[in-house]
Amino acid sequence: MIRETPRLRAAALAAAALAAMALGAGAAQATQVFSDNFNSENGGVAANPYTGFANWTVLSGAVTLNEGAPCDGGSGGCVGLDGRGGGGSEFEMSNSISYGVGSLVTLTYDIAGNHHDCSVCATDDEYEAGFLFSNIGETINDVTLDGQDVGPIVISTGIDLFGTGFPLPFNDPWTTHTVSFTATDAGTIKAHFRSFSTDGVGPLLDNVSVDVTGGVPEPASWALMIAGFGLAGAALRRRRSAVAA
Template identity: 30%
Template structure:
């Protein structure tokens, strides 16, 4: 009977740890994407918070748009990852000066960023990105994503290291489970 209560306590402890927010989630209100080479082209930007893409359908603006097509900034957050021109955002600055900015309309604890690049027969060599995450005016993260080989790249912003409170909860829980099992073992008699 005590063993079942120990298992129930361990399950409850695990549930509490699983619900805790990720240790390295980054609170983000907007993101900027730049290219490491000439023209910026983005088929889709995805920012995940609690398993949801919080970038989809948000306000996207850019410093330029390619003059020969309707490859507007909103195409980078429309939910379409296929990467065929003109259904992508395509900048017009051939000096790697384009900046795509997505305003999330609020603060989200983002754990993953993904960028889909171009998949048609042209220009996949441009799918190399620099992203900068902002919380208001403060820069809270930056990195690079290289999607040139696969037209898709992801960075996990949530690390595998739990917060100190989660460590304390886990260690305390394991101690309780170990103590309960030790007491149970001491009370067993062989008749």
């Protein structure tokens, strides 16, 4: 009979725990979440125009930081995608989010009409929402807009804004929208919004989030998993070579 000493049993259990922890770490690293409701911007004070965002960059035009009644739920902050001066705007995340092969990437955001007296509205607002991609030429699969299948898309310009301009009446209520895709290669994205409004009052944006779920674990996670399984194997080998009772 092979005798398993308490020390060997403890080593095996520790190695198994390390392997399990590595698997858990891989799963955790395969999911990233970004979210911003703009509530902490500018100390809660509205501004038009506003450029001092913690997580966003105004690439062109101007945007408004709104507070209170115009925003989702009637409180907190939100962004008007056409600030003082008009002429449209481009609004993008400042930092990139990574994804792996096979990752499901989902952008979720709330948007509403400008909610101004429409005597100042030139026409219904139009906007686009999507991503800035690091991988030109990558094919992304299972692209969906609000759950509706769009099919595969080849990333051609770096910025792929899904849709050619969604019309948005001035009194349109707050509505949640999603854009998602499955990656065929590892890369990075930034959420990107564009308004075509030219009258100084544009769509209102709030509660933006990006989720990256699944995909290949990070190299560090693979190394940790291999180390854990190696320790487990070594413990089993020592057990087999233990002195028979």
